[in-house]
Amino acid sequence: MMHTVTIGVYTLCLVAACGLVAWSHRDPEAISSPSQLLDDLFTSHAARIAIIVFWWWIGWHFLFAQTLDG
Structure with a gap:
């Protein structure tokens, strides 16, 4: 159970980081x-x-x- 939660949190962090990079390329003045x-x-x-x-x-x-x- 804990292993699954850990993998889920790391996956969420990776998705959030990719989203922020995409957002910074789309709107460089906002972020x-x-x-x-x-x-x-x-x-x-x-x-x-x-x-x-x-x-x-x-x-x-x-x-x-x-x-x-x-």
Whole structure:
């Protein structure tokens, strides 16, 4: 059951992201494109550090930690 919910949530996030990208191409004045959002985000040094820590956390918990379980 939990596996199905998790897959459903990730699928919903993917569909929402694709919808936002399509919306940004259709009406660029209403919503920024993903590349513009990332350009704006990475102007901040603190945001860069937060992204690096987040990716480290994802890698540790989902890639490396599973090898420790057995």
